[in-house]
Amino acid sequence: MEERLSPADAEVILGRLPERIRTALMTRAAEIEYPIEAVVEMAIASFLDEDALGFVDCKPDRGQYP
Numbered sequence: 001m002e003e004r005l006s007p008a009d010a011e012v013i014l015g016r017l018p019e020r021i022r023t024a025l026m027t028r029a030a031e032i033e034y035p036i037e038a039v040v041e042m043a044i045a046s047f048l049d050e051d052a053l054g055f056v057d058c059k060p061d062r063g064q065y066p
Contacts, residue, residue, distance in 0.1 A: 003054075003055050003056045004037075005037045005038075005040055005055065006037060007035065009037070010037035010040045010041075013040055014026075014036065014040065025040060025043065038054070041055055042054060045057075045058040048060040049062050
């Protein structure tokens with residue numbers, strides 16, 4: 001399994017989200033000129049580890065959650 005979210009996987013995730021959340025993520029991706037898969041990955045990783053920028057450096061056990 002890859003340590004990065006693929007564009008296809010991001011589209012599947014986005015397709016399952018409420019419209020307002022999907023729109024917010026897509027708007028943010030456009031604002032910062034990042035691919036949507038990077039923004040979705042950052043959102044998930046930073047929820048689990050506030051210091052993470054993506055899955056590669058995400059350490060869910062960094063002390064935020066037991």
